[in-house]
Amino acid sequence: MDLTLSDRHRALQAEVRCFIARHGHLSPPVGGGGGRVRPDRRALDWQARLIEAGYAARFVPRAYGGHGAAPDVLEAAIIAEEFTRAGVSPGIQGQGIRMLVPTLLEVGSEEQRRRWIPPTIRGEVIWCQGYSEPEAGSDLASLRTRADVVDGRFVINGQKIWTSSAHFADMMFLLCRTEPDRPRHEGLSYLLVPMDAPGIEVRPLPTMTGHATFNEVFLTDVRVPLDAVVLGRGKGWQVANVTLRHERLLLGDAAKLAHRLHRLRGLLERTRVDGVPLIRMPHWRERLMRLQGEVLAMKCHQMRLLSEAARGQDSGLGLLVVKYAGTVLAWRLTALAVDALGDAGLPYEPHDDVAEDDEPTTWYADHMYDLGLIIGGGSSNIQKNIIAERGLGMPREPRPQGGA
């Protein structure tokens, strides 16, 4: 066990601290839930500053507008930790930056990378994800939105659902069926679609949080050129899996758990019943301590995964449990918070900009939003199948008759 950082990594840590001390006051407010509103001028300026310093898009090659550093998971972790610790925004975190950019770097064409990566990492082009459909949720490969080639263009018809950010996004990465005669996993393609194309209608889908986060997207005779396909026709399933892998890592972030635990402790210290702070009462303290033990386990687990990734080792089961364990624990932290807020915490007044919410509203919004994270990005029940089948090697579910 060697937890010491190399000289190079220690120097980076000092450099990041210095940057935050000097420029941290320019950071936009840190909001929960990610990407509920379009980045404003302040957020775009901050993003540009971070890219220049190498703290955003650090490993994106210079040719695509990034900082061009050689990939190094430890560097990424050091930077993330310093920003979290200082309560400073780590930059724009939308689905374009966290999911599409790594996907294009892995499987996109040179033309697609040059065209889309630079404005995406700057936060000028916002993306939404067009995967789920009303009849294709966990069983994503059964999706029905189709794109037929007519006069040298894809013509798209269908409906997407649970589409975060679609109401302000510029582009969508869309999974649709282009080869209806092929087996279902081989008939899909991954297309890059402008949201201002004629035939796209976005309708907000109210969720329990009261924040405008989700939408339905209806596509009627939407035309896009043939070069909008990533990796090629019929390769959509393969591309979508690259994207989903990045999403699952994003959803189990241990730094978020530690930060939330810290806020929770503060809440229990400040909240009083009959003049006594909750933290002085053994039953409240016991609940906090129990959650702290679980957060510590996830924090250590993330360090282990990081160290294994740095060695190029596949963590297998260790990686597969992160999304499920992390999202459930994140939700349970909010559950203690809403209990601690008690009856006085019930007034709930969400604003569009999360940073404007009061403390009880923020906790309740997280409590509800995080239930969505348990479901989204491969629901908890699907995660358990994956853990059991791929992680533990248990027998696969018998395939339904006629399925591929």
Next chain:
Amino acid sequence: MEFGPDENQRLFDAALRGFLADRVTVDSRRAAAETGGDAALWRGLCGLGLAGLLVPEEHGGTGLGVFDAALAAEALGHAAAPTPFLGTAVLAPLALRLLGAKAQRDAWLPRLAGGEIRVAAAFGALAGTTGRCALRLEHGRLSGEVAGALEAAEATHALVALPREGMALVALDAAGVTVRPRRSVDRLRPLADLSFAAVPVEVLAGGDAGRVLDAGRVVLAAETLGAAQAMLGKAVAYAGERRQFGRAIGSFQAVKHACAEMAAALEPCRAFVWYAAHAQDRAEEEPEARMLAAHAKAHLDEVGREVARGATEVHGGMGFTELLGLPFWFKRILANRQLLGGPERCREEAAIAQGIAAA
């Protein structure tokens, strides 16, 4: 940076696990459950250097740390090994190292490293106990009684936590010592109630006795981790073989999801135990060492309990019987939870260590 065991530690772990796989069987556990121990197994483990793991090289040991002890405990838990370890190989050498004077270290550590003495541990005065614990030290002589000494079968000595004065090392064959053996829920780890009538003891009072307790908690957490991993592995294997309704029961989601839940809780515990053990080895500069030790023990107590129940359920009626030997692991986890402070006490101590609760 390398988070986890290094190359040497992985090799030692593989050697130890190989030895245990050869040597510990369902039958050897059954025999040990009747007689209260497997003396030949302990001698074999001494041959691998387990007795001297924490004894400095100058005293004939290998001079390793709590991290190495935790790895060994994980392997012993995985094998549900009928052997002492915590008292004689962890608590005793650490008490001497952390609390002993030079003359005491010189006198006792070589005897530990060579396996010449075996040391039971009675920590009720330090870790809290629901049993009897009334000890007093007068002019270097110990009187009173303490219940539930660990690993007392075939022990030659006992390490007894004192109410105020640190710890005492006492020979169990000294005049005035009464040892009353008690069978435990974990038949492979017998207990004993000890009483003393003005028995001369070696008092170890040179430092913070709490650090010995902290290390012991991490080692127990590691052992529970190993036992729980073994139980989950057995459940997964059994679910792959056992067929009902024309299918392996492991292909049913109800069974798969139960196993996934256990894995999701248990897998992160490995890194947690490593980190808490590593913190013990640098406790002087690690302000969170005590908090981490208390949390690791409490967390593994909780996860261990759930895995012990869930893995037994996957085995159905076979899990409830002794035919497959599963109860050996179940009972190891069950007993470890109560030793050196249960999870409620450990969490409260974790709160105290952070200044969240008053001492």
